[in-house]
Amino acid sequence: MKSVNPWGAVSLLSAVLMLGPVSAFGACADGNTLHDGRLTIATGNPAYAPWVMDDDPASGNGFEAAVAYAVADAMGFDAGAVDWVRTSFDEAIQPGEKNFDFNLQQYSINADREKVVDFSAPYYTTAVAVVVKEGSEAQNVEPTGSALRKLRFGAAAGTTSQTFLSSVVMPEQDLLLYDDNANVIAAISANQIDALVFDLPSALFATAVQIDGGKIVGQFPVEASIEPDNFGLLMAEGSALKACVDEAITALKESGKLAEIESQWLGDGAGVPLIDLEK
Amino acid sequence: MYKLRLKSVSKSFGSTRVINNLSLEVETGEMVCLIGASGSGKSTLLRCINLLEPVDHGEIWLDDFDIAEPALDPDPIRKRIGLVFQSFNLFPHLSVLENITLAPCKVNGKSKKDAQDHAIELLERFGLADKAGTYPDHLSGGQQQRVAIVRTLAMQPELLLLDEITSALDPELVGEVLDVVRTLKAQQMTMVLATHEMAFAREAADRVCFLDHGSVVEIASPDQLFTQPAEARTREFLARLLAER
Amino acid sequence: MPKLNRRQLHDQAIRRRSLVISSASLFAVCAGLVLLVPMAPGWTAVKNSFFNWDVLVKTFPKLLSAFVVDLKIFLWSAPLIFVLSLAIALARNTRRPALFPLRLFGALYTDVLRGVPVILLVYLIGFGIPGLGLPRPYNSPYIWGTVALVLGYSAYVAEVFRAGIESVHASQSAAARSLGLSESATMRYVVLPQAIRRQIPALMNFVIALLKDVALLSFIGPIEILRQANVYKSLMANFTPYVGAAIIFLCVTIPVTRYADYLLARQRRERSV
Numbered sequence: 001m002k003s004v005n006p007w008g009a010v011s012l013l014s015a016v017l018m019l020g021p022v023s024a025f026g027a028c029a030d031g032n033t034l035h036d037g038r039l040t041i042a043t044g045n046p047a048y049a050p051w052v053m054d055d056d057p058a059s060g061n062g063f064e065a066a067v068a069y070a071v072a073d074a075m076g077f078d079a080g081a082v083d084w085v086r087t088s089f090d091e092a093i094q095p096g097e098k099n100f101d102f103n104l105q106q107y108s109i110n111a112d113r114e115k116v117v118d119f120s121a122p123y124y125t126t127a128v129a130v131v132v133k134e135g136s137e138a139q140n141v142e143p144t145g146s147a148l149r150k151l152r153f154g155a156a157a158g159t160t161s162q163t164f165l166s167s168v169v170m171p172e173q174d175l176l177l178y179d180d181n182a183n184v185i186a187a188i189s190a191n192q193i194d195a196l197v198f199d200l201p202s203a204l205f206a207t208a209v210q211i212d213g214g215k216i217v218g219q220f221p222v223e224a225s226i227e228p229d230n231f232g233l234l235m236a237e238g239s240a241l242k243a244c245v246d247e248a249i250t251a252l253k254e255s256g257k258l259a260e261i262e263s264q265w266l267g268d269g270a271g272v273p274l275i276d277l278e279k
Numbered sequence: 280m281y282k283l284r285l286k287s288v289s290k291s292f293g294s295t296r297v298i299n300n301l302s303l304e305v306e307t308g309e310m311v312c313l314i315g316a317s318g319s320g321k322s323t324l325l326r327c328i329n330l331l332e333p334v335d336h337g338e339i340w341l342d343d344f345d346i347a348e349p350a351l352d353p354d355p356i357r358k359r360i361g362l363v364f365q366s367f368n369l370f371p372h373l374s375v376l377e378n379i380t381l382a383p384c385k386v387n388g389k390s391k392k393d394a395q396d397h398a399i400e401l402l403e404r405f406g407l408a409d410k411a412g413t414y415p416d417h418l419s420g421g422q423q424q425r426v427a428i429v430r431t432l433a434m435q436p437e438l439l440l441l442d443e444i445t446s447a448l449d450p451e452l453v454g455e456v457l458d459v460v461r462t463l464k465a466q467q468m469t470m471v472l473a474t475h476e477m478a479f480a481r482e483a484a485d486r487v488c489f490l491d492h493g494s495v496v497e498i499a500s501p502d503q504l505f506t507q508p509a510e511a512r513t514r515e516f517l518a519r520l521l522a523e524r
Numbered sequence: 525m526p527k528l529n530r531r532q533l534h535d536q537a538i539r540r541r542s543l544v545i546s547s548a549s550l551f552a553v554c555a556g557l558v559l560l561v562p563m564a565p566g567w568t569a570v571k572n573s574f575f576n577w578d579v580l581v582k583t584f585p586k587l588l589s590a591f592v593v594d595l596k597i598f599l600w601s602a603p604l605i606f607v608l609s610l611a612i613a614l615a616r617n618t619r620r621p622a623l624f625p626l627r628l629f630g631a632l633y634t635d636v637l638r639g640v641p642v643i644l645l646v647y648l649i650g651f652g653i654p655g656l657g658l659p660r661p662y663n664s665p666y667i668w669g670t671v672a673l674v675l676g677y678s679a680y681v682a683e684v685f686r687a688g689i690e691s692v693h694a695s696q697s698a699a700a701r702s703l704g705l706s707e708s709a710t711m712r713y714v715v716l717p718q719a720i721r722r723q724i725p726a727l728m729n730f731v732i733a734l735l736k737d738v739a740l741l742s743f744i745g746p747i748e749i750l751r752q753a754n755v756y757k758s759l760m761a762n763f764t765p766y767v768g769a770a771i772i773f774l775c776v777t778i779p780v781t782r783y784a785d786y787l788l789a790r791q792r793r794e795r796s797v
Binding site: 326329331354355357358359360361362364366368369370371372381382385386387427430431434 | 695696698699700701702703704705706709713714717718721
């Protein structure tokens with residue numbers, strides 16, 4: 001092409017202008033996202049408080065919503081460049097193309113899962129807590145292993161809480177397992193289980209908001225777990241974005257921003273007694 | 280002495296009057312043949328006598344009871360009156376022996392052993408002893424109808440109603456069934472038989488009754504009715520039958 | 525070997541030819557699957573996620589023991605469904621004016637419960653009724669989950685029974701009544717045996733469907749095979765446990781289906797009903 005089409009030059013120019021923020025990208029994300037210049041983040045459907053408030057991640061309210069925007073920002077995407085999608089756990093791990101750049105819905109990092117998907121560096125480490133209902137027979141249970149073992153427990157299936165329960169607490173009665181935390185709460189409300197185990201933030205939120213007369217018996221010491229319960233951002237196996245995401249999380253940790261978000265949305269479990277598994 | 284007396288019996292289905300003010304008497308040990316065109320009310324009349332259809336008006340006396348009384352429980356009355364159907368209506372899920380013993384056991388409270396002994400005796404009498412364990416669908420039409428008669432006889436009815444029992448049969452099978460009826464006649468069984476078999480009616484009946492539009496047109500001895508019918512409608516009917524042959 | 529006549533020779537030739545054609549086409553399809561599917565770009569990933577031998581071996585024993593829970597629920601639900609649906613069918617069939625409310629109830633019951641997915645019944649009854657404040661053990665998810673299954677399935681099975689009852693010709697009742705059998709004895713000894721026999725294929729379909737739907741109880745707590753597979757899937761981020769569960773289900777449902785077909789064929793031979 002010898003002669004330069006003046007219209008072509010104009011449109012090229014305007015394209016450069018529109019892509020202005022390109023210069024602000026962290027170079028590592030460049031061209032590695034699903035859609036150029038945009039970051040697609042997935043969360044659960046629905047997403048639960050306190051991780052995402054009011055099931056509205058785009059508001060940036062809630063711990064994971066806030067973390068998502070902070071990570072995006074550190075990677076060079078402003079809030080307007082973030083798209084949200086919803087996935088179930090199964091969709092996140094099924095083979096084939098992913099429809100997100102990263103996915104956060106309290107995914108615990110474990111070795112088996114690492115074989116199929118990539119996890120970022122952990123953005124949160126939680127303890128596991130036991131919740132009972134006031135007015136039930138279990139209301140005054142001691143925070144000791146031997147007392148708790150006598151209770152009938154429920155948990156959400158496939159969660160670290162469940163693994164912890166069956167491998168560390170080992171209650172005498174069969175566990176009851178449910179699809180998600182909402183159903184576990186329904187079961188304790190119906191008195192079908194004495195106690196439930198959630199990660200501590202979910203337990204705090206559940207007792208404060210969701211369960212009438214819900215009460216935290218205690219949290220298990222973190223070192224009791226076989227693996228600490230670390231939440232990571234989930235990415236496709238071999239994602240080119242992983243280094244970039246890890247870098248962003250490390251930066252957020254070092255700057256104290258992550259701790260700030262944590263204390264804003266998750267409060268702290270300082271007042272929750274530790275459960276003595278030896279007793 | 281009358282076994283059965285119908286007094287002014289009427290029966291309608293919707294607006295169609297099927298039995299119209301019909302009266303008829305049957306003596307003990309007598310065999311009455313009902314003849315008439317299809318739709319003349321023969322089958323309905325038999326079903327009414329058996330209380331399968333409630334009558335609208337009139338009385339049906341069995342011995343000295345009016346069994347048409349609506350307040351009566353029909354079940355104990357039905358077991359005294361046997362009804363054999365054109366289409367046999369054997370129970371296909373039961374063997375021949377079970378077909379026969381069902382009602383004696385469940386209705387009369389007979390022991391299984393007694394009921395079976397009686398059934399086998401009846402089967403032997405009618406040449407069906409080897410069929411006791413067979414299921415109805417493996418029998419010929421004639422055999423099925425004979426079993427159906429035996430099933431009815433096992434209840435030891437005082438009155439036997441036979442509704443076109445040979446109409447569904449191939450011609451070569453009619454004879455064996457009519458033989459059974461002849462045997463029963465010889466045993467003084469009281470019978471009312473609806474039939475198209477004019478030759479048989481003429482040969483075996485004590486009296487023949489011509490029905491038309493749900494009423495008795497003429498009732499007489501077979502000789503009289505077939506050779507010198509008193510009514511014009513009877514003559515027309517018989518003439519039409521002859522023409523069809 | 526006896527000498528075959530012309531017709532037999534012809535039939536034999538046709539049989540041979542169709543055997544050749546069918547085995548050739550079967551072979552072609554299988555070879556196509558075996559050769560082509562692994563050539564798909566995502567095959568390695570799918571194989572790892574769905575057909576992972578190590579995961580299968582590791583999870584199979586516990587899946588099998590969880591399946592015992594399904595069998596137990598099935599074994600106590602099926603007779604209850606049989607009884608309740610029969611009662612509903614009889615209620616709908618009643619002609620006595622005094623029993624009209626019963627008939628109305630039967631009609632309402634089938635209309636409403638057939639219109640609601642069984643999974644919703646399991647949720648609503650399994651969580652809802654214990655939520656009223658029943659003491660343990662009467663609020664057990666096993667009890668109320670079973671109630672939900674029984675109510676849901678009975679609505680369908682009652683219709684199967686009713687259709688069966690209506691398919692038995694009125695002349696059968698007439699014959700029974702003419703022998704002096706009461707209405708209920710007629711139903712019990714003459715109509716129902718024929719009705720049920722005729723509906724065995726439909727009933728067997730429900731038996732198999734129930735066997736599978738028992739897994740719905742996992743939603744309200746019990747750890748049966750679907751839940752166990754679901755737990756393994758979450759922990760191992762691998763779908764192979766589901767394949768393992770499917771294999772276990774097939775090991776039961778295929779023989780049941782075949783057995784039902786066999787029963788039916790035998791019955792047809794013996795009684796040609």
